[in-house]
Amino acid sequence: MINEPEEKNTEKKGNKRKRKPLETKKTINRWKVAFLVLVALIIASIGFVFMRITQVREPNYKPVPELVEKDGTPVIAIQSKKKQVNELIDFYLSDFQKGSDITYKFYLENEAMLNGTFKVLGHPIQFYLYFDPYVMDDGNVQLKAKSLSIGTLGLPMKEILKFVQRDYKLPNWVEVNPDDSTILLRLDQFRMQNGLFIRAEKINLVDDDIRMNIYLPKDTNDTTD
Template identity: 40%
Template sequence: MVLMTDKEKSKQKKKKTKKFFENPWKIAFLTLIAIIVSLVIVVSYRISTPRMTYDTKKETTIDLKDPILEVSMTKDQVNRAINYYIKDLFDSSGVDYTFHLDKDALIDGTFSLLGHDTHFYLYFEPFVLANGDVQLKAKDLTVGTLSVPIPAMINYISHSVDFPKWIEINPDEQYITLHLQQMKLANGMRVKAEQINLVNDQIRFNLYLSDNKK
């Protein structure tokens, strides 16, 4: 077995870091995934925080087809919450970026490329599917003054990153599907997106009890 010295380990680490930042496609897409995970964290936190009192002596009948809790958020709340969480996720990455929901969803960031600060913008549009999943349709990715082909970027990243099983990537159709019902929540509970309306500032998710609880 060959043991590496601290100096050799340091050189290897710097080499990997340099390689990472020389690939702007990977940075932009990993940022998008960080935002997806952050949104899941925010929703999970909101649905696990009690917001009502009830009489435990009163017998109730629960229809598993009906949601037990609705989580409503505004674009400003989502922006503040996600930027708070992704700051911790990418704090040591060397990438400076923000997430902003307006008419579209936008990732606005800066990273060092070949010794120069390079700006990138990633635009995508969110849709709620009939089954409560969320689909993100990529619209445009710009790195510096270059317009990067979205299918090529998505295809490259889909083979470079180990995504959770509930995230489906389709490079040809240029979309990412978040199968929210496949996410593992406490006690087998399920979450579905109800509405994402950026124009009217309405973002709602519903929480359902498990239909397989024994």
Template identity: 35%
Template sequence: MRQKISGKTNIWKWLFLILLAAVLGLGLVLMSRVTTYREDTSQIAVKKGTETKIGTFTTTRDQLNDTVATYLKDYQTKDFTYKLYASNQMVLFEGEYVFLGQKIPLYIYFQPSKLEDGSVLLTVSEVSAGTLGLPRAEILTYLKKNYKLPDFISVDVEASSILIQTTAITNNLGIYVKANTIDLYNDQIIFDIYRKK
């Protein structure tokens, strides 16, 4: 008789241990599930930096030309007025060149391109007074000295180019743009909009 009782006790002992292990295991699984984050927020954490991209806008040559003309009204002077606009192949600067007291029409043709930092580089492809070709360095020096240009535009005589630093255009909201795509032929000009932090 003693063997049967000890056998029954052993079975109950093992069943109790199995039940205890199952309850502990279930408890650990539930605890693990409850304390695990559902979404991995490390992937959407805000990048630390000085700027935040807030959007993108696409414009056409005509819309860009209207915007530039409106903006440049404040930079026209009594003696030196000029226009800057995009055609389907080039960006054109139209002004006047004073030679021997005569005002001669001045045309500077640029090939636009975007730089890594989002600025726009206008590289001189041709300079002319009327239909007569002129030396690039002399005309760019004349342009730099006589025409009133915005602060974010710099003329590089040696490289025969003009740099438009779009990130340096200031406003009260701290918003600026970077060039994304400049495709004059297909009439697609895209800028990314950023805000300083």
């Protein structure tokens, strides 16, 4: 009779010892669920960013005009520096982008740079796209994308250029080509007063030497002769 209480106490102690692993297992499961939820949120956020950039809101039906070889006589030769050109670009874009919800900047340093933003989960993400400029034989200027700075997001230049092409308000003489990572400044389509047009002659950003010629159209010459 004396041994019976001891056996019961032993059983109770054994039951208490068996509960501890169950509590530990529940705690581990909670951490596991929390970790999986966090991973799922990260994956969903990355997926949202990728879809936001690559989605096509509507087809781009903007016609691309053919290159126009213009004949004329150079009447003004312009040799300028980056500071002066940047002031002109800033003035032009400020006026051109009035009323636009999405704005951007383009300026020249030792490289040509496009600075803009796009929104991810309601927060603006800033990017810098760097270009090397090349003067083409027809007097137009090609900007070849060479690098991209966008914080910690690892997005390719092609996708950023698609975003620029789709969402930014661009002049009709600016042609974005995401597939070959270029932007073409179609000076042959840039209209000036009285038919005057511009041809780029030289762009050397490192030596701060930018040269362009303003031409008088050949038709105007014929009518004035």
